[in-house]
Amino acid sequence: MKKILKDCKKGGLIGCRNRDRAKFMGFSMLILLIVSALCYLTGDLAGMFAGGSINVAMALGTVIADCSARNARTGRDNCPKKEDGTAGLIITKLSATYSTDPDTFKDEIQAHIISNGVDKMWPIMNIINNEGSGGDSKTSDVGFSGPKPVGINPRGVKYRIDAGDCLYKELMELDKLQVRVFRVDQEGYIYGTAIIRKSGGSDAEMFRGFDATIKITRIEGNGNDPYALYIDVYYSANYEKELKTLHGFELDELPEGIVGVKLAKGSDSGKALVVSACSGTDYTSIFGEQWAATMFLNDGGQQPTSVTYDAETNELTFTPTANYRVRNALALDEGGIFGLDGVDEFTSI
Amino acid sequence: MKIKIGLKSIDISDSLIKGSKSKEAFVKENAEVIAKANGLDVGLLSGKLGEVYDLLAPPAETKEAPEQKKKEK
Secondary structure, three states, rough: OOHHHHHHHHHOHOOOOOHHHHHHHHHHHHHHHHHHHHHHHHHHHHHHHHOOOOOOOOOOOOOOOOOOOOOOOOOOOOOOOOOOOOEEEEOOOOOEEEEOOOHHHHHHHHHHHHOOOOOEOOOOOOOOOOOOOOOOOOOOOOOOOEEEHHHHHOOOEEEOOOOOOHHHHHHHHOOOOEEEEEEOOOOOEEEEEEEEEEEOOOOEEEEEEEEEEEEEEEEEEEOOOOOOOEEEEOOOOOOHHHHHHHHEOOOOOOOOEEEEEEEEEOOOOOEEEEOOHHHOEEEEHHHHOOOOHHHEEOOOOOOOOOEEOOOOOEEEEEEEOOOEEEEEHHHHOOOOOOEEOOOOOEOOO | OEEOOOOEEEOHHHHHHHHHHOOHHHHHHHHHHHHHHOOHHHHHHHHHHHHHHHHHHOOOHHHHHHHHHHOOO
């Protein structure tokens, strides 16, 4: 056999005799079969066709589909909470996250409402009706079998707010924005979604609203139907996933939004009223003696020397006379006035 | 700092008090203006402003301390 190989290698198969050629071919086939069997046993098909190299390409990459971790505990609690009709919404910026701890969340909610930072909240209460669409099972007929569920149809809810054109004008600042939305139901429970975020090198559970885009609409009254103000919330494609990590708890009280206020001239020089910037509603007497010099600035950025609240006339008196404005919600809150926010408008007092 | 006189609640800017040179200067500069704007008696308001100054202004020793140190040197 060695000789045959030697001879045939020298001149190739052309120079071999027929008998030797047959023997050489048989031997070659035997070698090929042994190599194929080895490649098959190692699972390396590429190696089989490439003639030898092992562990190439086919073992790279994984598509993880592990259903073994799923465990549905389908028992019913004694008092299962069921989300009720929405009584209010709290709008936040897309990146805003909050504590999942109910006490911490409730302690900080007022600060978030008056804040101008990334965690700012815009509460919208007095929702009197919800008209939802979508959110139901979405199926597909494509393929050889019958319909199969492929997710849910996009969820959108039209919330009707019991308010007027002043709120409409304020809400238009949020019109068509992608935001996050917490729902507050009629039982006073707040609903959002929980996520895991890195915090100080470790994982922390955070609470945030549902990803959504909002649209503000108003329909003026006519002979049959009254005025209507709507906030349309279009939940994102993430909605079903966000519902899987639903998080909610009871609020002690429903948060209220803040009202933009400015100064209006009073009955005489140096006298003024604090009124809402939109409707002119007078807030001076509501907060009375709580008004302080630190809550106002003149057009040079200076506080007045003194501000006097007169309980008889319900007016404020400023010294010296100048152009003044009401400071922002943070400054008012420091003085014990919550719910108002000065607009950037000076009034000659 | 608030002063209550009758139905009027007067809030005096704290920074104004802390920034004034002396009690007398503070009272003299502000009592007449504030009293006139609010229809109050200047004498009554001057007394109240003096009380407020005593509560809020830094102690006299602190203000005099740098001068005393200079004299000692």
